[in-house]
Amino acid sequence: MRRIALNGLWAHKRRLAGTFLSVFLGVAFLAGTLMLGDTLQRNFERLFGEVTAGTDAVVRSTTRIDDDAGPGQRAPIPASTLARVRAVDGVAAAEPSIEGRGTLIGADGRAVGRDGPPKLAGNWIADPRLNPYRLAEGRAPRTGDEVVVNRGAADDGGLRVGDEATVRTPEPVRVRIVGIATFGSSSGVGATTFTAFSTAGAARHVMKRPDAISSVVVRGEPGLSQAELVARLRPALGSGIEAIAGDRLAAERVDDIDQTFLDGLRTVLVAFAGLALLVGAFTIHNTFAIVAAQRARESALLRAVGATRRQVLGAALTETALLAAVASLAGLVGGIAIASALKAMFDAFGFALPAGGLEVSATSALIAVAAGVVVTLLAGLAPALAASRVPPLAALRDAALEGEEGGASVRQRRSLTALARGARAGGARAGGARAGRSRRRRPLTALVRGATALIAAPLPRLRGTVGTLARRNAIRSPRRTARAASALVVGVTVVTAITVVGFSLQRSLDDSAARSFDGDLAVTGGEFEDASLPPALARELAALPQVATAVGLGSGSARVDGRNGVYANADAAALSRLVDLDLRAGSLDALGRGALAVSADEAEQRGWRVGSPVAVVYPDGARATLRVGAVYGEEGIAGDVLLPRAAWERHAPQSADRTIFVSLAPGVGEAAGKAAVERVAERWGAPETQTRQEYVDAAGDGVRMVLSIVYVLLALAVVIALLGIANTLALATHERTRELGLLRAVGQTRGQLRATVRWEAVVIALLGTTGGIVLGLPIAFLLTRLGDAVGIETFAVPVAQLAIVLVVGGLAGVLAGVRPARRAARLDVLRAIAAE
Amino acid sequence: MTAAPSTAPYARTAPPPGSAVARVVGATKVHGVGDTAVTALDDVTVAFPAGRFTAIMGPSGSGKSTLLHCVAGLDALTSGEAYIGDTPLSRLSDTQLTLLRRERIGFVFQAFNLVPTLTVRENVTLALDLAGARPDRDWLDTVIGTVGLGDRLHHRPAELSGGQQQRVAVARALASRPQIVFADEPTGNLDSRSGGEILGFMRRAVDELGQTVVMVTHDPLATAWTDAAVFLADGRVVDALDDPTPELVLDRVRTLGG
Known part of the structure; x- marks a missing residue:
């Protein structure tokens, strides 16, 4: 039976290509997101390791102020701490550190880095081993109006050594750039800008008092452990001041970024990857179901010549498992590309993430592959069971693949019984036809049929016979059409829910701004x-x-x-x-x-x-x-x-x-x-000056930006859903070979044939999109009710956006139809009409 | 129904009786290459005259279906030329061939003649609809009346018997008022009574509607309905017979070793 499974895979390789692709894409996305997480984690670790590399200990306030995202902001400590630290036995060097914010204004008069990265200002630490920055050009600042800026900021702002510039801390300070620094070998910490004054300059412009500093960075005598150094520092410090070892500081910062940023990012990305896999599962299930139906005769033949039900099931499951394993492993490799693409996307949207090569942990690889295999097996289980339930008798008749019959084995059995009854009643054909009409109609099937018919209703008028054929093809097997559209339904449901919730939030913010702002202008940071x-x-x-x-x-x-x-x-x-x-x-x-x-x-x-x-x-x-x-x-x-x-x-x-x-x-x-x-x-x-209207309109801008990222992430799920439609159509085309051959023989041009397939794809895509919108709206409504706490006060339906979703869905259908249409058009007329 | 009144209105479009509506000259068709090459047609020259019902006979593998496919523009000759009217087919693109089939040729196949999603009426007017042409209602009524399908126009093919399906196919082939109808074993899947009906309709199409029909068959009884029979064996025309009767045909078949 194993050979049968292998042969089965090989024989159906083209049909399974779509399934392979959906598993592949789903796993690749999951692996890619996990890898991105791994990579960021490692890069942050490396980054903070470098920042604190030469620092054995830091003396700082015990009072932490900021919540997240900030650079670990703490209350300042008295400048006198420095002298006390220097006096401690075992301290080789100690330097004051002043950290704060400072916006560098570029040569064009605008803020360097615009709205993106953190813009830091502080003092240039004199001891090169305690300073993570290296001077690449020029010299260190000596007077209060001299600064060193990092290479990235200098390049971005078009500033060079010797230039005059302004730094806002936030009061504008005229400075001369005397040096350009690199962070290790890179031009900065991500896209963060850093402006370093002399210590006196930083005290004046950043700290704004001479008697306070942010912290003291300490280097111990050679041979003295960090722990020992900290232990010696501790007694010398006043209350509210602590000493922490350099390696602990790095770990603390990594933890901070994990909690405040990476965990959230990972959760969101994995959620989207999970959605992609879920949509993929629908596509996989759909393909396997059709392949199983097409092979009903083959299965029946196997059963007739003596294969047990279990053996047929085993063959089908082996086939599924093989596909799952191969596609998941390939997906793992594809994940590397996805991870790079995701990183590039975040960069493009202005979230500068630290640079560095991709990092893959064994856990992530295992999770991605296991998820792919399990999802594929689950999706393939029901069709495999169906294949094993085909009765041997089915081999003896012309197994109907399509038509009102969905192709599922249970139905086949039922119609077989009906056929047999009809034959006994005399006149097998009439009996069969009657069975066809009286076949049980499930409400869902009827609903799908009705909806499809409605969506496709204008087609015959629009496109004549081509339209009629496309419409009838879409309706002829509602179960299959429903399955083909289901993946898209899932994807579009999420798109709709997020769009509506986002729009409602945006509207709430806009409304709130409109309600409360009584002025004429707003200047914004x-x-x-x-x-x-x-x-x-x-x-x-x-x-x-x-x-x-x-x-x-x-x-x-x-x-x-x-x-x-x-x-x-x-x-x-x-x-x-x-x-x-x-x-x-x-x-x-x-x-x-x-x-x-x-x-x-x-x-x-x-x-x-x-x-x-x-x-x-x-x-x-x-x-x-x-x-x-x-x-x-x-x-x-x-x-x-x-x-x-x-x-x-x-x-x-x-x-x-x-x-x-x-x-x-x-x-x-x-x-x-x-x-x-x-x-x-x-x-x-x-800074930007907005009129009242502009200010009100911009209130929801943040939401808009987040939405645009979400759409990019959702696009993958939709692509997988489209693969499902393309898959179904490719399989349907294969089944309809004779019919297509006939149409070609009596005068359908290749273009008309392509159009027929394409329009069917559009109908299925529109069915999926409409279904998704219909399901997504109530979900969004519930979410906005729950979202009251985060400031969503109104439930607003973005009609224009949803119309765009619908149009994009239809266009996507055209896209999904391209390959099956091209394959259908390549059909050899003679072979098709001669086909057995 | 007499011949005169029903033929008259349509005579203007039909070519003069006796001139060739379709023909092949030096037609050779080789399948495959090298050692596996099989010559299906070997220098065949034959013409199908207008207004006549012609049978192409021959044993399995004699090349009769290949001849039909090539002259109908479904397959291309290796050498030689096929003509519909005066149009040489080898110079036509796929689209031109498709349009030619749609406008000038009618088809009846052995099985699977109808599109299952279309009604009887839609199947009958399929070629016209694909061309975006308005069907000639009188002609359509005549055709549908001839094959006796008036009460089944809105049924789906699955609701018809095999014989009824083939009648729809004949009506479909005639609906666009083609220059020639090609039928490939049209009665092959039918019982003798239904088969007889189909042959009778094609006969009437020739006699009463002035159509030209070429039919591939291996059944001597079917051949008896035709005006002339061309015999193929091993890809060559080996014989021809006017006004064939079953006895004559059987006799020829026996002589030819079929």
């Missing part, structure tokens, strides 16, 4: 809402004669009620003049330094009311207890917590605005006002 606008800009704008009010909304890392996060801050009284926060309780007018405002949702969750005390840790490590001064309903712009600007400014060295809201003076037109604002903004790195 960028898509990622990086707070990079200096507070001085808002003050300068407010002083313009064309401007009535200009108020900045800042944001930054802090700890509120024990939770680290990025929180908004503003002069609430001024803000409420331009942004309607929908005040629910308390007053926004007199928060002063001692009170904060919170959203109604947040207040409810935490059990806060006006007057409740809330513990806050500021970026400089200062602790304070604020009370709730106001509760507001509109969280679209300010988020859940609004800290008082007056307090924030004192405790955040790099206090910066995310958005500056502007209202124009009476009588000033929007265009004139915008021009005036832009003239000022030009000198501050030219």
Whole structure:
């Protein structure tokens, strides 16, 4: 029987090509995503290993402020710590480190790196062994207005040694570039930009006080272990200051990135890979089912000459297992290409990931292959069982492959019985026909038939006989059509659900912006809402004669009620003049330094009311207890917590605005006002100035970008679904050889034949797409109800987008039909009509 | 039904009786190459006159089906030329051949003559529909009436008996009012009564509708319905017979060693 299985595979190699491809693609995607995860993990490990390579220990504050994504931001420590560290026995060298943010403005007047990567500023560490950067050109900064920038940033901004430039920290600082640095051998840490002042310059421009530094980096005497060094440092440090070994620091950073970024990315990617495999399973099942039906006679013959049911089942399963194994292994190899492509895609979308070769862990390889094999076997099980149930008697009759009969063995048996009954009643043919009409119609089959007929209804009028033939072909076997479309249904359901949920979220954000923003203009830091606008800009704008009010909304890392996060801050009284926060309780007018405002949702969750005390840790490590001064309903712009600007400014060295809201003076037109604002903004790195409408429209931009990535990921599932349709049509064409030969003989041109196959493909694709949209809408509705917590307030159906999905589905059908159509058209007329 | 009234309206399109509607000159067809080459047709020259019912007879492997396929533009000759009217087929592209088949030729095959998804009526007008041509209603009614299918027009082929299916095929072949109808063993799968009906329809198509029919068969009884028979053996024309009767045909077949 094993030989039979092998022969079977070989004989049906063309038909199984589609199945092979779907398993291959599914596994390749899964393997690729897992490999991407492995690779990123390894690259981050390597990166942080390099960053801390020469550092044996770091002395830093115990107070951590930021939640995620940030570079492990902590409260500063006194600059005097440095002297104490240097005095410790066993310390060979110790250097102060100052880290913060700084946006380098390129030669074109725009921010280098735009909205993408983190933009860091700090001090140039004098000891080359403690500094992960190497000078490639020029020299280290000596005075407060000299900087070294990393090669990537310099190239991106068109800056060279000797050039003058501006760094926003966030106040603009005029600097001269005296050196260009590389990170190891690469031009930077991913696309991150880094501007290094002298230590004094960094203290002035980044830390903004001379008596504080971010940390001390320490090198021990040769032969002294890191643990021993840390143990010796510890007693010398004051309270709230800790020492950590260099290797532990690297591991800690890898853990951070794992938790905050990689795990999430992996989950999302694997979810899409799983979807691709699921869609693939439908395609696989479909192909096996058709092949099994086509081979019903062969199976019956085997049974008739003495093969047991078990042997027939074994042969079918062996065939499936072989295919599963080969395709999965090939998919593993294909995964490498997918991983590279995915990485390139993320790069293209602006998520710069660290460079480096692909990394494949044995676990990932095993998971991908095992998933492929198991899914394929499961999908092939039912058709294999069906093959084994074909009665020997079926060998004796002309097994109908298509027509109302789906080809499943159970049905064949049933119709055989009907035939036999009809024969006994006299007149086998009439009996057969009657059986055909009275055959049990399942509701689902009827539904598919009805839907297909409806979708294809305009075809005969559009395309005449070609249309009629395509329509009838699509309806003739509703079960097969349904199976062919099922994979696409799954894919499109997800596309629809995500599109509708995304649109609803976008609409909610837009609505919220439209509801609450009462001003005329908004100056924004960028898509990622990086707070990079200096507070001085808002003050300068407010002083313009064309401007009535200009108020900045800042944001930054802090700890509120024990939770680290990025929180908004503003002069609430001024803000409420331009942004309607929908005040629910308390007053926004007199928060002063001692009170904060919170959203109604947040207040409810935490059990806060006006007057409740809330513990806050500021970026400089200062602790304070604020009370709730106001509760507001509109969280679209300010988020859940609004800290008082007056307090924030004192405790955040790099206090910066995310958005500056502007209202124009009476009588000033929007265009004139915008021009005036832009003239000022030009000198501050030219942040984008939006009109009210532009601001409202841009509110959902982030969602749009995420959606576009999701679509790319979903495209693969849809491609696999199309393979299923192409597969079905190729098989149908094979079955209809004689019919096609006849049509060609009596005068159907090759073009007409191709069109017939193509239109059938379009009908199936449209059926799948429509089914997916119909299923996706209620799912999306439920998701938006559940999504209330993340700010989805409205359920909005993007009719235009769904129409596009439908059109793309139809066009995809054309694509799916290309190969089967071409094969059908190549048909040798003579051989077809002579075919047995 | 008398010949005169039904023939008259259509006589203008039919070529003058006796001139050749289809012919092959020096037709040679070799299948395969080298050692496995088989000569199916060996320098055959034969013409099929207009307005007549001609049989091509011969034992299995004599090349009769190959001759039919080549003259009908379904297969290409190795050498020599096939003509429909005055059109040499070897110079036509696949599309031109297809259009020629659609407009000028009708086919009846031994089996699987009908598209299962189309109704009887749709099958009958298939070639016309593919051409986007408007069927001539009178002619269509005449054809459908001739083969007696008026009450089955909206049935699907699966609901018809084998004999009925072949009648639809004959109607389909005639529907576009072709210059010539080729029938390849049209009664091969039928019982003698149904077969007789089919032959009778083709006979009437020639007598009453002025059509030209060429039929491949190995059945002497079927040949008896024709006006003339051409005998093939080993790829050559070995004999011809006018007004064949079953006895004459059997006699020839025996002489030829078929």
